[in-house]
Amino acid sequence: MASHGTDVDLVAVVVHRGRAALVGAGARLAGSVPEVASAMVTAASTSRPRFVWWSARYAGELVAAVASPLPRAWDLAEAHRILHGGWKAEPGRVWAAAHALPLSSMPEASSGDLFDFSAGDELGPDDLTRSDGHLRADAASGWLESDARLLRWAEAALECAALQRDRAETLGPRIVGTIHSESAAALMCLELEAGGLPVDRAVLEDLIGGFAGPRAASEEAAVAARRARDAEVLRHVPGRESTDLRNPQQVRDMLAGVGVDVPNTRKWVLDAYRHVHPVVDALLTWRKAERIATTYGYRWLDQCVGPDDRLRGGWSACDGAAGRMTAENGLHNLPAALRSGVAAHGGHVFVRADLGQIEPRVLAVVSGDPVFAEATRADDLYAPVASRLGVERPVAKVAVLAAMYGQRSGAAGEALKGLERAYPVAMGLLDRAYESGVRGEPLRTFGGRLVPTGRFLAQSPIGTNPALDAARGRFARNAIIQGAAAELFKAWAATVRALGAPLGAQIVLCLHDELLVHAPADRADEVATLVDRALADASRRWAAGAPVRFVADTSVIQRWSDAKP
DNA sequence: TTGACCACGTA
DNA sequence: CGTACGTGGTCAAC
Structure with a gap:
């Protein structure tokens, strides 16, 4: 229970425009990012503190400097989302909730104004808080112009963390642990964004070509290719060739004209009419190709896959509802038809694992x-x-x-x-x-x-x-x-991340109940074992003694498509 | 330009 | 389609 108790030191770190500050565990210093990062390394090697930041996103520069050992974290934004619900978690809101201040009087997001009179009094230039207790509106941005203010900003973070932890402990036995795990997940999101998902660009090019046709040499050629794809559907409905297939109302009218009367044109509705009229099947085939061409086509490939053949997108540790992770740029909804294009890079394999019947x-x-x-x-x-x-x-x-x-x-x-x-x-x-x-x-x-x-x-x-x-x-x-x-999954993923790092294993995809780990080929079996052991460890901690068994299906593969369906 | 709706991929 | 997400299309209201 040591890691959950209040005996662990909290050390706040903040960073703004190349300067940083660290406060806690008897230390108090401001300096350049490398200087403060160095102080973090020292602190981490002596007292193993838990680092506090307003958000992993703000602290990313510092975190990157402390790659190993992996820092323990208290992420104020993620803690706020857990404690108070909702997704908004900017510092002013986090501060207000931690201090039980009414949201109605909270200043609007930073306006960049030099003065802030909304609290009804004049705010001194060095005051972090207003007379009503709220943070000044520009606290996290323009105000942080000196080391003294950075130190004050770090103290404020430390204060919030202590208040959040006190509240968490009164709310229930597991919340502190959930915040720790969530904070780790937020760090992992930074790594997922930086690392990216390894792909085989040539295979992706081929797959896209199969659906969308070859790359168009010009805008005119692209239009012509589009018309050609449309014509494959429209030839089934003579007299209605002017139908815009991208307009659901026009499609519905067109279908009604050939005797297919449907309330909407969604796939699961039209599936039943595939054999009623050939245009239905043609339309659904067209839709599949159109999806690839528009969402996962050459534009997506060029914009989202880097020169190092890694697919990158933004990651978030939790959504605004129950708390699942989210990802952008197709990382969470890549069509199965493209998954053979997700491939381990040279000398590496994927260790893929998914939780069976998790819900x-x-x-x-x-x-x-x-x-x-x-x-x-x-x-x-x-x-x-x-x-x-x-x-x-x-x-x-x-x-x-x-x-x-x-x-x-x-x-x-x-x-x-x-x-x-x-x-x-x-x-x-x-x-x-x-x-x-x-x-x-x-x-x-x-x-x-x-x-x-x-x-x-x-x-x-x-x-x-x-x-x-x-x-x-x-x-x-x-x-x-x-x-x-989602909570169990994140605890599992964080454990895999911690145990796998020394082996060179890198988590490259988190998909609700599935993990994809990129690992050196000669460590594959070790990593696979570690993934299963991590589930046993994480689920035992998370379920806290409940006699419930969790199972993972774990395999070593080269391509994502090699996994069982 | 923005927001609503539709449609559809994933879990 | 039970829930959730992100994306891109069209359309109407700015």
Whole structure:
């Protein structure tokens, strides 16, 4: 428990325009970035403190200088998101929440004004806070022009961290640990952005060419190629060649003209009409190619894949809902058809691992249902559930998923009743979450992240629109599972990162329940073992004694497509 | 230029 | 399509 207690020193570091400051554990200094980074290395090697920053993004320069050993962190922005919910976490908001100041009086984001009269008094040039307690609006930007102010800024960070930690400890037993893990995830996001995902550019070029055709030599050629692709669909509907395939309303009218009457033109609707009229199949084939051409085409390749054949995009440690990681530039939604273009570089392999049936296993932990926990001892959790319910496995699976996600279609009814009888603790937790959502009340995930459920309330109050009430309920029920799964995943990833670094292993993709680690080929087996051990360690810490088993499917591959589906 | 909607890829 | 995300298309309102 040492790492969770208050016996670990907090040391705040801040950086602004090439200057930096460090305050805490008896140290207090300002200087150049290298000077402060050096002080961090010294501190890290002596007392193993936890470094505090307003956001990993602000501290990136310093963090990069302390590559090893990996620093422990308290990320004020991530802690704020966990403690108070929502996604906005700029310093003024973090400060206000930590000090329990009303948001209504918080100054607007930095305006760059020299004076700030909104607190009703004159702000001295060296005052960090106003008379009402809020940070001055330009605290994090223009104000930081001297070393003295940088030191004051670091002290403020330290103060916020202490307040956040006190609050976290009163809210529940796991929140401090969640903040530690989340802070590590935010650091990992910086590394993911810098490192990128290794790709095989030639293969990607070929794949894109197969869908979108060869690179157009000119703008005219691009237009001609586009028309040619469109014509492959439009030739099936003589007399309607002027239909704009990119306009869903026109497509709907065109389909109605050939007897295909649909409420919308979404793929899962049109799938049923593939054999009714040849234009449907042609349209869906066109859509797939169009997606590649527009979103994952040559423009994407040129802009997002660097000269070192790494695909890069922005990463965020949590979304604004339950707390899953997000990524940009296709890193989280790369079509399966392009995955053979994601390949380990020379002398390296991918160690790929995904968590099996993570969401029902997570439900067993967060609900504390001893009977459901028993089912997680099986490699296939749905087998014991099916046998207990006296139904076939596919029925049990649909019922469990329906219970967790609130699926309304399909025939899960009888099995759902069986679930209520067999696992009343787990089902009871889901029901309570649903009701919280219906009422618009916030809830906390297992790790303690506050999840607001006030969505849609602006457009219609509780009870006035049953569909929106139910949508909030489903959101809440899903959030406690999805959010807890994200917490376990991040704890796992952070452990893999820490254990893998000495072997030269680098996490290059985090995909909700899947990890892709780029590792030297001669260390592949070690890294694969480490990934599994990291899951055992992380899940034991995270589940804190719950008798729930987590399983990973781990393999060593050259291309992402080599993985099982 | 911006925001709404549609559509669709991933988990 | 149960939830979530990011992206790019068109269209209407600026």
